[in-house]
Amino acid sequence: MYGGGYIFEEPNNRQVREEMLHDEPEKLAAFEERIARGEKIEPGDWMPAEYRRQLIRLIEQHAHSEIIGALPEGTWITRAPGFKRKLALIAKVQDEIGHGQLLYNAAETLGKTREAMINDLLSGKSKYSNVFNYPAKTWADVTVIGFLIDAAAIVNQVANSKGSYGPYCRALERICYEESFHLKQGHDAFIELATGTPAQKEMLQDALNRWWKPIMHFFGPPDKASLHSEKLMQWKVKMASNDDMRNQFLDMYVPKIWELGLTLPDPLLRKNPETGRWEYSDPDWDEFFRVINGGGPCNEERLQVRKWAEEHGRWVRKALMKPAEKHSLPVA
Amino acid sequence: MLNKAITDLLTKMADDELILGHRNSEWTGLGPVMEEDIAFSSMAQDKIGHSWALFRILEELPEGRPADLNAFCRPEAAFKCCHLVEYPNSGYDFSLMRHFLFDQAEAVRYESLQESSFEPLQQLSKKVKGELKYHTLHANAWILQLSKAGEESYDRMQTALNEIMALAAGIFEPARDYEQALIDEKVYPGEKELYNRWLDRIYPVLVKASLNLPDLNAIAPAYGGRTGQHTPYLGPLLKEMGEVFNLDTAANW
């Protein structure tokens, strides 16, 4: 589901490294011309080391977000009410694992193995979307996630699917198709509560209040505060600015929340009729950075569960390992 | 009489599929490798889907209740699932072996229903044929591969088989009051017959896997589920499964 607009930086590596841009100037020029013409880059192509590094990081974090993202909603897999919701939720969480699978494959084409990526997730070296460090306390949380977090993810993923790296675009094409089901089933369950009994409505309003801040954080800090690189835009690695994506999301979904008689916990939230842009209160970026760095309510549990899964699945994987076989990375 | 007998048959099948589908779905997102996670989750969904279809057949019968109510807020004692499906997932070895033994039984049962005199079951059995083929293909592949993949993995498979065999034999607990009527009316061939067909089906796979089938005369099949006597695991499972639904059973969710 969930790219999230924010690509997490390793602290000492915040800038595109200049020296990378100067190796092999002719090849670099041809590479940049190809992207400018709207052509895709494929795994075997020459590419600047920095392009490769940034893409691995982006796709890898996206992949981690999918499999960690399966956990908050997974919280309600055994309790979904009624056959249809039960099946839809299992299928939705299954899709997220499927997205992880597609994205790890896309990242692998750049030279980093799935095992190495999993290890970086487990050790905390590599991050995932911040929004999944929050708990899904009630059934209504599942409907908020399915509707709004998936909606936000779609904004991000549709943008990224127009990027320059072929395997990532192809994975995203398939992913976006499945996300439309996620959004629809989420919206449906959300509407069911919003138009249901007073208790259901209250449950939903409470969940919405709790999720609003993480949703505002989803696309990352405001453009003026993030060290976003023009190079990444030129190389079509980053396709839209955080603020633009956030604005697009608010434009599409705030009316859909308000039309159901629900409120959002921000008195300043409004669309400025003159600028056409949404205005909102400061969503507490300190908390955002605190949660990224491990201080969120669920960071520890999320990784602990992933560790459990890797540890308890190990005997299965090891039993069928073939160390003598020639291993390779995906070709496309 | 026949109506009651058919209701009994449909209910036990629906409950088995619901409870095992529920248990297996717990692996979604936690499986040993992503590809298998996806496959296992699909099969859990299929089971819950079969259960839903069976509850909808029940709904259409005289005195039938809506499928969701029947599944999500029925007292424990009214459940007719076998003990095999109630056990929590202790590990992937246990879950795979249970999957193998149950799905082979399921395949044999639905195959027999293709000739059922009860039209709705006959139709359902044709519809699920392809799904069950995939389930047993998947199960056989895993049992064979893990049994041939070194000592630790072989031991795990054999231990799981030893633990589960009596529970699996409990799938075929005859419906005391209804069995003969269902056989006479050609609704299905009866549990005893299905049990024998199931053994014929699993035995060659176990032989190929070099697994030893426990002595069938020495095991006591885990009966009781079909008459509402359950393991201590079912009650908490039902409570958890119905937690949200039972906040307000009249509401739409």
Place this chain on the structure above:
Amino acid sequence: MSLDPRVNRLKLGDPNAVIKVEEGENWNVYEVFHQEKRGAHHEHVGCVHAPDPQLALIFAKEQFARRKKCVNLWVVKSADILAFDVEDEDMFANNLEKTYRDASGFKVMEKINKFKQSSKGTTDVK
């Protein structure tokens, strides 16, 4: 206590434990080709990690055909795929100019028309 009852049944380990996956533990990579209907080509749709072709096919079925229409799948080990280097793209560059291979390279009607034009009046039709 987790909010997820499933997680409470797992007996989670020490959060600080170092868990590492070994290289090769996620097995080998197989490319997957999907046939949407009888008579259609098999098309490349992605790949699966699997220990052998049999499980690769079993995995591919659910990862690549659980929604989309599908009648068959192929899997082949990625290592067994032979492809041109992308730099060799230029080998294909002149394809479009070789019109002697193409129907469009032959102007039959032009010739017929020319013939009809030139023969008008010289041959009498009885």
